[in-house]
Structures are given as C-alpha cells and as structure tokens.
Amino acid sequence: xxxxxxxxxxxxxxxxxxxxxxxxxxxxxxxxxxxxxxxxxxxxxxxxxxxxxxxxxxxxxxxxxxxxxxxxxxxxxxxxxxxxxxxxxxxxxxxxxxxxxxxxxxxxxxxxxxxxxxxxxxxxxxxxxxxxxxxxxxxxxxxxxxxxxxxxxxxxxxxxxxxxxxxxxxxxxxxxxxxxxxxxxxxxxxxxxxxxxxxxxxxxxxxxxxxxxxxxxxxxxxxxxxxxxxxxxxxxxxxxxxxxxxxxxxxxxxxxxxxxxxxxxxxxxxxxxxxxxxxxxxxxxxxxxxxxxxxxxxxxxxxxxxxxxxxxxxxxxxxxxxxxxxxxxxxxxxxx
Numbered sequence: 001x002x003x004x005x006x007x008x009x010x011x012x013x014x015x016x017x018x019x020x021x022x023x024x025x026x027x028x029x030x031x032x033x034x035x036x037x038x039x040x041x042x043x044x045x046x047x048x049x050x051x052x053x054x055x056x057x058x059x060x061x062x063x064x065x066x067x068x069x070x071x072x073x074x075x076x077x078x079x080x081x082x083x084x085x086x087x088x089x090x091x092x093x094x095x096x097x098x099x100x101x102x103x104x105x106x107x108x109x110x111x112x113x114x115x116x117x118x119x120x121x122x123x124x125x126x127x128x129x130x131x132x133x134x135x136x137x138x139x140x141x142x143x144x145x146x147x148x149x150x151x152x153x154x155x156x157x158x159x160x161x162x163x164x165x166x167x168x169x170x171x172x173x174x175x176x177x178x179x180x181x182x183x184x185x186x187x188x189x190x191x192x193x194x195x196x197x198x199x200x201x202x203x204x205x206x207x208x209x210x211x212x213x214x215x216x217x218x219x220x221x222x223x224x225x226x227x228x229x230x231x232x233x234x235x236x237x238x239x240x241x242x243x244x245x246x247x248x249x250x251x252x253x254x255x256x257x258x259x260x261x262x263x264x265x266x267x268x269x270x271x272x273x274x275x276x277x278x279x280x281x282x283x284x285x286x287x288x289x290x291x292x293x294x295x296x297x298x299x300x301x302x303x304x305x306x307x308x309x310x311x312x313x314x315x316x317x318x319x320x321x322x323x324x325x326x327x328x329x330x331x332x333x334x335x336x
Contacts, residue, residue: 001027004300007064007088008033009055009079012040012163014093014120015070017289021296022068023047024283028300034058055079059086066090066303068296072163073178074098074171080106080117089116091299094181096313098173100320107313118299118309119316123182124189125291125298128251132242136190141244147190147225149183150239153256154211154231167207174209174332176201177323180229184215185311185319186240187227191219194318199326204232208332215326255288 004027008019011033022028033044034055041051052058059067059082067083069076069092077097083090084106096119097103110117123129135141154175155162165171172178176199188194196218201210211231218224238256242249285293302309 002304003027003029004303005029005031005062005065006068006300007031007058007062007066008068008070009035009058010069010071010075011035011044012037013070014292015068017292018068018070018091018296019044019049021293024293025297025300027304031064032058032062056082059083059088064088066300069093072165072171073173074165077102077106081109084109084113084115084117087113087115089303091118091120091296091309093120094316095173095177095320096316097320098170098177100317100324103313103317103320107317110313116303116308117313118302119311119313120295121182121185121311121315122291122295123186123253124311125294126251126253126255128253129186129240132240132249132251133190135249136242140246141242141249142246144191144223144242144244146243147187147223148239148241149186149225149227150237151179151183151228151256152230152233152235152237153179154233156205156231157234157236169208169332172209174201174213174327175211175229175231176213176215176326179231180213180215180227181319181323183227183229183240184217184322185315187217187225188315188318189311190242191221191223191225193220194218194322195220197322197325199322199329201326201330201332203332210327210330210332213326215322217322253288255291 006022006028008015011019012035022030030049032050032052034052035041036053045051066089069079071079073095076092080090080092097106155166194217199215201213203210205211213229215227236256238253240251299309
C-alpha cells in the first residue's frame with residue numbers, strides 16, 4: 001500500500017488530533033512534527049516521532065509529501081508558502097490567511113508551484129451538515145427561502161487554558177475569522193454565489209477583536225441566510241437550519257452542540273457511534289471527533305489519487321471576502 005509521508009506543523013491543540021489520526025490511518029507515515037513548546041515535543045517524542053522546534057527546518061530537512069498546518073492563525077499563510085516552495089501538498093487549518101489579500105498571495109503561490117491545498121473546514125464533515133447538502137441537491141425541500149447557522153464556541157470556556165496569542169488581535173483575527181468562517185463556508189457550499197452581504201460585529205470582552213458577529217447573505221438563487229457566531233456563551237451551541245416550501249431540516253453537532261442534543265440523546269449517540277466505528281474497522285474516536293478523522297482520511301485519499309481536495313484555496317477566498325467586508329462595515333470599538 002502506498003503511504004503518504006506527512007509532517008505536522010503545530011501539535012499543541014488541533015494539530016495533536018491530526019497527529020493521532022495520522023498515526024491511526026494505514027496510508028500515512030508521520031515523518032516529523034514541529035512545535036516551539038519543548039513540553040509538547042517531549043510528549044510527542046515518546047510516540048517515536050521525530051521533532052523540530054521550527055517548521056521551516058522540518059520541511060526543508062524532511063521533505064515530506066504533505067504538511068498539515070495547525071499553527072496559530074497568523075502563521076498559517078507563511079507555513080503554506082514554505083510548504084508550497086518545497087513541493088509539499090497542504091492541509092491547513094482555518095483560517096488560510098488573516099485577510100483576503102494575504103490569502104490571494106498564498107493562492108498565487110499555490111498555482112505557480114502546482115501543489116494541492118485543502119482548507120480544514122471540518123464542518124463539511126459533520127454528518128448532519130452533509131445530510132442537509134444531500135437534501136438541498138435532491139430538492140426534497142422544494143424552493144428554499146431561508147437558512148440559518150448558529151455557532152457558539154470559543155477559547156474562553158471555564159477551565160480551558162487560553163494560549164497567549166489568542167489575546168492578540170493581529171494573531172487571531174476575531175471570532176468571525178476564527179470560527180464564523182466555518183458556518184459561512186457551509187452556507188456558500190449549500191447555496192453557491194452570494195448576491196449581497198450585510199454584517200455586524202461586537203466586542204464585549206474588549207480584547208481588540210470581535211467576540212460576536214452576525215452575517216446576513218442573500219444568494220443569487222434567492223436564498224436568504226444568516227450566520228451567527230459568539231465566543232461569549234459558557235455553553236457550546238451548534239445549529240444549522242434550512243427552511244423550504246415543503247418543510248425544514250435541522251443539523252446539530254455531536255462535537256460542538258452536545259448540550260443541544262440532550263444527555264439521553266448524547267449518550268445514545270455515543271454508544272451508536274462507538275459500535276459503528278468497530279463495524280467499520282475504525283479506531284475509537286471521542287464523540288464527534290469522527291469529523292477530523294474523516295477530513296484527514298479524505299485529504300490523504302485525494303493526494304494519493306492525484307485529486308483536488310475541497311475546500312480549495314478559491315473556496316476560502318470566497319469566505320474571506322465576506323469576512324473582510326463585514327469587518328470593514330463594523331470596525332471594532334472598545335466599550336466605555
């Protein structure tokens with residue numbers, strides 16, 4: 001079996017999940033990881049994986065087939081350029097870049113070098129969200145009038161350690177860029193080209209960036225949609241709803257909206273998912289974490305089969321333009 005030689009840049013958070021999934025997949029070989037934390041590298045080295053403190057050194061010395069990028073937001077674009085320069089295909093966590101201009105620079109470089117790039121919009125792999133996509137394409141809801149997506153999440157839940165870079169607006173961007181991009185991408189995936197966009201942002205925490213945002217999009221096919229993201233809630237919440245002439249469909253998330261599902265339903269889902277994983281021969285995954293496993297598996301198969309993975313850099317640029325427009329309409333001001 002042909003195996004993809006993979007390197008992981010950043011393994012302190014989401015990158016750790018990607019690393020563990022790479023080790024579980026039969027068609028990947030982890031050649032190295034990079035992280036600036038000595039503690040993180042010490043733990044990873046116990047898995048028998050080679051480590052580097054700098055991703056540039058890792059990429060140039062190991063020459064992997066592909067690089068998975070899970071660094072702090074502000075480093076994504078630079079690592080994409082470095083990976084592309086060495087001919088490595090790329091799976092990069094959202095956001096691809098801090099703004100559209102920076103994203104276009106990455107896109108131009110990707111096209112020049114000919115490498116493949118996938119942006120880690122993992123919500124496309126949520127079972128309920130994929131089911132909604134199938135319902136829309138099958139036309140079972142008839143003409144769709146309205147859609148909404150709600151995502152209350154963030155780094156500030158009680159008991160959760162927040163990395164220092166997340167307090168810097170130049171390094172994180174804000175709730176809309178960091179998390180809202182997921183649900184905007186879903187809406188674009190569902191309904192195609194937008195016709196007009198109106199957005200609103202607010203900052204209650206006074207950190208110099210938005211911790212709440214609303215975006216209203218009218219699509220060329222006549223669908224009206226809203227996307228709401230917040231980092232203020234102490235309880236995660238996730239809900240995507242599509243309303244058509246023949247009814248409505250709702251998607252919840254095992255990963256981000258377990259409280260919406262309820263304890264009994266959540267427990268039933270956990271048991272069902274565990275059984276399903278065993279039947280499929282998959283490794284045990286925490287409730288809802290199948291989305292990252294499926295995402296990575298899809299990316300690896302695309303690269304090995306010489307296929308273009310989605311979402312692409314062009315898909316990201318469409319999302320980025322809406323985010324940039326929203327920020328331009330609503331510059332963040334500190335509360336009195």
